[in-house]
Amino acid sequence: MKSVIATLITLVVLTAGTAPAQPLPDTLRARYEAIAQRIIDAALADSSAFARLSYLVDTFGPRFSGTPQLERAIDWVLEAMRRDGLENVRGDTVMVPRWVRGNEALELRHPYRKKLAVLGLGGSVATPPEGIEAEVLVVRSFEELEARRDEARGRIVVFNVPFTTYGETVRYRVLGAVAAARAGAVASLVRSVTPRSLYTPHTGGMRYEEGVPRIPHAALTVEDAELLQRLQDRGQRPRLWLYMEAQTLPDVPSRNVVAELVGRERPEEIVVVGGHIDSWDVGQGAMDDAGGCVAAWEAVRLLKRLGLRPRRTIRVVLWTNEENGLRGALAYRDRYRGELDRHVLAIESDAGVFRPEGFGFTGSPEALALVRAVARLLEPIRADRVWEGGGGADISPLMREGVPGMGLRVDGSRYFWYHHTDADTIDKLDPHELNLCIAALAVMAYVIADLPEPLPRVTAGG
Amino acid sequence: MKSVIATLITLVVLTAGTAPAQPLPDTLRARYEAIAQRIIDAALADSSAFARLSYLVDTFGPRFSGTPQLERAIDWVLEAMRRDGLENVRGDTVMVPRWVRGNEALELRHPYRKKLAVLGLGGSVATPPEGIEAEVLVVRSFEELEARRDEARGRIVVFNVPFTTYGETVRYRVLGAVAAARAGAVASLVRSVTPRSLYTPHTGGMRYEEGVPRIPHAALTVEDAELLQRLQDRGQRPRLWLYMEAQTLPDVPSRNVVAELVGRERPEEIVVVGGHIDSWDVGQGAMDDAGGCVAAWEAVRLLKRLGLRPRRTIRVVLWTNEENGLRGALAYRDRYRGELDRHVLAIESDAGVFRPEGFGFTGSPEALALVRAVARLLEPIRADRVWEGGGGADISPLMREGVPGMGLRVDGSRYFWYHHTDADTIDKLDPHELNLCIAALAVMAYVIADLPEPLPRVTAGG
Numbered sequence: 040m041k042s043v044i045a046t047l048i049t050l051v052v053l054t055a056g057t058a059p060a061q062p063l064p065d066t067l068r069a070r071y072e073a074i075a076q077r078i079i080d081a082a083l084a085d086s087s088a089f090a091r092l093s094y095l096v097d098t099f100g101p102r103f104s105g106t107p108q109l110e111r112a113i114d115w116v117l118e119a120m121r122r123d124g125l126e127n128v129r130g131d132t133v134m135v136p137r138w139v140r141g142n143e144a145l146e147l148r149h150p151y152r153k154k155l156a157v158l159g160l161g162g163s164v165a166t167p168p169e170g171i172e173a174e175v176l177v178v179r180s181f182e183e184l185e186a187r188r189d190e191a192r193g194r195i196v197v198f199n200v201p202f203t204t205y206g207e208t209v210r211y212r213v214l215g216a217v218a219a220a221r222a223g224a225v226a227s228l229v230r231s232v233t234p235r236s237l238y239t240p241h242t243g244g245m246r247y248e249e250g251v252p253r254i255p256h257a258a259l260t261v262e263d264a265e266l267l268q269r270l271q272d273r274g275q276r277p278r279l280w281l282y283m284e285a286q287t288l289p290d291v292p293s294r295n296v297v298a299e300l301v302g303r304e305r306p307e308e309i310v311v312v313g314g315h316i317d318s319w320d321v322g323q324g325a326m327d328d329a330g331g332c333v334a335a336w337e338a339v340r341l342l343k344r345l346g347l348r349p350r351r352t353i354r355v356v357l358w359t360n361e362e363n364g365l366r367g368a369l370a371y372r373d374r375y376r377g378e379l380d381r382h383v384l385a386i387e388s389d390a391g392v393f394r395p396e397g398f399g400f401t402g403s404p405e406a407l408a409l410v411r412a413v414a415r416l417l418e419p420i421r422a423d424r425v426w427e428g429g430g431g432a433d434i435s436p437l438m439r440e441g442v443p444g445m446g447l448r449v450d451g452s453r454y455f456w457y458h459h460t461d462a463d464t465i466d467k468l469d470p471h472e473l474n475l476c477i478a479a480l481a482v483m484a485y486v487i488a489d490l491p492e493p494l495p496r497v498t499a500g501g
Numbered sequence: 502m503k504s505v506i507a508t509l510i511t512l513v514v515l516t517a518g519t520a521p522a523q524p525l526p527d528t529l530r531a532r533y534e535a536i537a538q539r540i541i542d543a544a545l546a547d548s549s550a551f552a553r554l555s556y557l558v559d560t561f562g563p564r565f566s567g568t569p570q571l572e573r574a575i576d577w578v579l580e581a582m583r584r585d586g587l588e589n590v591r592g593d594t595v596m597v598p599r600w601v602r603g604n605e606a607l608e609l610r611h612p613y614r615k616k617l618a619v620l621g622l623g624g625s626v627a628t629p630p631e632g633i634e635a636e637v638l639v640v641r642s643f644e645e646l647e648a649r650r651d652e653a654r655g656r657i658v659v660f661n662v663p664f665t666t667y668g669e670t671v672r673y674r675v676l677g678a679v680a681a682a683r684a685g686a687v688a689s690l691v692r693s694v695t696p697r698s699l700y701t702p703h704t705g706g707m708r709y710e711e712g713v714p715r716i717p718h719a720a721l722t723v724e725d726a727e728l729l730q731r732l733q734d735r736g737q738r739p740r741l742w743l744y745m746e747a748q749t750l751p752d753v754p755s756r757n758v759v760a761e762l763v764g765r766e767r768p769e770e771i772v773v774v775g776g777h778i779d780s781w782d783v784g785q786g787a788m789d790d791a792g793g794c795v796a797a798w799e800a801v802r803l804l805k806r807l808g809l810r811p812r813r814t815i816r817v818v819l820w821t822n823e824e825n826g827l828r829g830a831l832a833y834r835d836r837y838r839g840e841l842d843r844h845v846l847a848i849e850s851d852a853g854v855f856r857p858e859g860f861g862f863t864g865s866p867e868a869l870a871l872v873r874a875v876a877r878l879l880e881p882i883r884a885d886r887v888w889e890g891g892g893g894a895d896i897s898p899l900m901r902e903g904v905p906g907m908g909l910r911v912d913g914s915r916y917f918w919y920h921h922t923d924a925d926t927i928d929k930l931d932p933h934e935l936n937l938c939i940a941a942l943a944v945m946a947y948v949i950a951d952l953p954e955p956l957p958r959v960t961a962g963g
Contacts, residue, residue: 097731100613108613151562151570156923237699238784238923262926266785269559269927322700323728461618461700464724465731 067412071489074347075416075482081345082478083420088337089470091119092330092392096323096465103320104360105137105291113294113316116336116357120298123340125355127301130294133370135360137291138162140320141284145228145259148172149278150270155263158240158321158460159285160212160229161363162247163256170282171195171226171255177264177271181211181218192223195279199264202234205455209243216256217248226255226281230264233455238262241459242319244363255283293317295367296332296357300339300348302488308351309378310488311385311442312338312480315361315433322463326454330392330468330476331447332357338481349489351383358433361389365432372436379440383493386484387431388447391454394472395422395447395479399429402443405495410445413486422479424448443494445483447476529874533951536809537878537944543807544940545882550799551932553581554792554854558785558927565782566822567599567753575756575778578798578819582760585802587817589763592756595832597822599753600624602782603746607690607721610634611740612732620702620783620922621719621745622674622691623825624709628717632744633657633688639726639733643673643680654685657741661726664696667917671705678718679710688717688743692726695917700724703921704781706825717745755779757829758794758819762801762810764950770813771840772950773847773904774800774942777823777895784925788916792854792930792938793909794819800943811950813845820895823851827894834898841902845955848946849893850909853916856934857884857909857941861891864905867957872907875948884941886910905956909942 082088095112102109113130120128138161145157176194178184184191184198196219198211212229219227231241240258247253270277296316302308314331318324339355342348358367372379386398397417400410410425417423430444438444449472457463487494544550561574575592582590600623607619638656640646646653646660658681660673674691681689693703702720709715732739758778764770776793780786801817804810820829834841848860859879862872872887879885892906900906911934919925949956 093731094735097728097735098612098737100609100615147562150560153562235699236924237697237701237918238926239699239701260923262784262924262928265928266559266926269555273556273559275560322724456699461722462698462724464700464728466724466727 071416071486078481079420079478082341082474088333088477089473092333093465096325096329101320101324102318104135104317104363109317113296116296125298128298131297131374132292132294133359133367134290135293135366136364137288139286144282146280148280150275156240156260157257158242159257159283160243160245162245163285164253165285166255166281166283170280172280173225175267175277175279177268184218184222188222194224196224196227197267198229199268200230208232212243213245216245216254217251220252220254228257228259231258231260235456236261239460239462242321243459293359295359295371298355300343300353302351303348304350306352308381308383308493310351310353310383310484311356312484313356314388316357317359317362319362319459322461324463325465326391326463328389331388334388334392334476334480337477341481342485347485349485351488353484353488361433368433368436382442384443384487385434385437386445387434389431390449392473392476393449395449395476397422397424397448399426399446399448401428401430401438403495406443416482417479420475420478533878533948540943541882541940544803544936550795550939551935554795555927558787558791563782563786564780566597566779566825571779575758578758587760590760593759593836594754595757595821595829596752597755597828598826599750600825601748606744608742610742612737617725618702618722619719620704621747622705622707624707625718625747626715627747628743628745632742634742635687637729637739637741639730646680646684650684656686657688658686659729660691661730662692670694674705675707678707678716679713682714682716690719690721693720693722697918698723701922701924705921755821757821757833760817762805762815764813765810766812768814770843770845770955772813772815772845772946773818774946775818776850778819779821779824781824781921784923786925787927788853788925790851793850796850796854796938796942799939803943804947809947811947813950815946815950823895830895830898844904846905846949847896847899848907849896851893852911854935854938855911857911857938859884859886859910861888861908861910863890863892863900865957868905878944879941882937882940
């Protein structure tokens, strides 16, 4: 069988790089084109995935680590997977943090009194019981904070940083409390990380640092960050009162959901496909990441329904605690450490189940070329592009161990409008787009799991 | 001078209706084209209007009827108008309702517990102190409520009506409590009246009816209305708990702001231009309607600054209590009843100060033709269209007395995203677009106030 792969690599490596992938070599095309079309047709004909996603998010609500809702949702998923006839269905126990938001309030106290929207950031400490009232220092960057260090002492620092990219802007959410505390601030607030707002605060993770005082850290809306900026610029010296009851309780058990379609020839070789079952404690976590979980799960259920059992095992993994700890991802890596060299590929879907455009892939050039060739099978649904680089938070520990990683890429134009808010709800999603995601995941997972040889990890010789 | 008007009317009436207005007759064109361009150039060169709008909304906050914030904002406007050198600046006392929202809460109680966003509707009664917990009946129309009348008794009725037009959809906000109470409901909730949501509730006015029990009435988000619909459709029987402290206190005094640019020849003839100074108790009321107020005010200040004193008086009126009573508009009509036949035109700007497209006009066909001709002067800023019909809530009592009415028409694509929410803030507005609104209002008000003859109220003979 080696000759097929060798031929394929030779063919596609020559034309890889930024050029579009060439059509599949005839050998593979003949083998998989009809199957891919069958998968796509079946995925698009089915409305059960969206109904299942809707039931999940509507019935259990947000699935925050440490809550009974998350565990009830996991119970339901495990039971449904068993009913689906998936194999080796289990919940692998993981200890997860338990951060409890409690009541929160933010008020403008000067120049007039008004309740403002606020969402504490995951892991933040509480304010004292009387809250914290202080004048505000608004800054537009860490550099401005550094330059105005003398003004920060005793103040509530507000990071009013307009959204550029998530990666760039989220730094203020993650690192803002440390920077503000170093400058002597009594609390810090971050403008919600989003390009668009209808007065919607966005929560998310944050960090403290050893040796730096832990100050309360929360997100306010774009609107209020801009208001405070204008008041400050005009010399009107705005004052805020912040109240947070947040506490971190002892870790509690949760579970990674694992289920398989066992391979017919090389069951010990594994293609992982999944998302994270936990969410923040707001909204429904419909796109972050119930949609990704259901897409991965339904992709494998679809293969089973179609009688398509690949050469290798496809393992659905729904990691727990991605949002505020990544404990599920780390626990998976540790539990299956002995199998990691037989993990052929790990695919994550965690960017919302909007219209899929293809995949981001991190691996060897040969594997990239192969993946590009496989992705051509998704041309009928225009999900055939493969970008170099990409993966996902939950598969990052696997990728660091050498497992090739892949993230489903979707139309990302709206994701950050809803991200980590009460607006992350299923009404923003579209059944057809979900089905397209399922088709893309199913085709990619099936073909990679069925190829004669595993995805090459190291650069092949000429 | 009559011949100018007569000629003009003859010229334009022949081509009015749906056809675009013809170019201004030479006599008027010669008279006003250069002036209009001067007004436009000056309006667009100035950044002070946006700064003033920003100061107003940032410093005083929302300006709800019955609040000190509204009266402080009015004090500031009156003082600034006097400093501007406007004439006959005064605050005409008006008694306004005082509805106080108090604390509010909405919780999903089944199938899981979650706090939901809620905004009571202006005028609603409170719940009992323990709140109201009940199973939900979701309906998509008054007709469906009627058809399911038996299921409404003892329930919280939720009107889940998707936005079509404001006029169509707002009926459920205004009349929902009466319809629900007639069916025996214990409270009613309306899906926020908006085409777009990021989990943002929209408040607004509502009505009770004599002889029908007064039940609490509030708005929930689009997201939660859809959630409840799905739960109900799935047979999951959602339950809610609603808590409202709302109360209606005795009327308190507020003021209509009035200021003038007194006419040089016929000061007793009046062109009114204005907006409403009050807002809801959320957000900043930046577009509803501080922007309209500042646009009208700045239009007249601009004329004064340019030394353009028209034949007739231009009167800026910033009505109070448009939102939950229309008391300012009614009081203006009553106070100036003796002058109404000399009100040549009343212009309102209350649709947000987005990019102006022209005007809606309600009046005689001759006046419409004339207004269309005048609007051609706004061709350089593409605000030259005149639609038949239109006006504004505050000028509606005047229009019912025969005063020709006109509303500034703007790009309305986003207004209802923000309408009556915490997201009605100045960051959504654009200084250039505000200046365009000012230019449009200034040119229209000036020319109509300066024409040799008043705008004809009755149809002229052929």
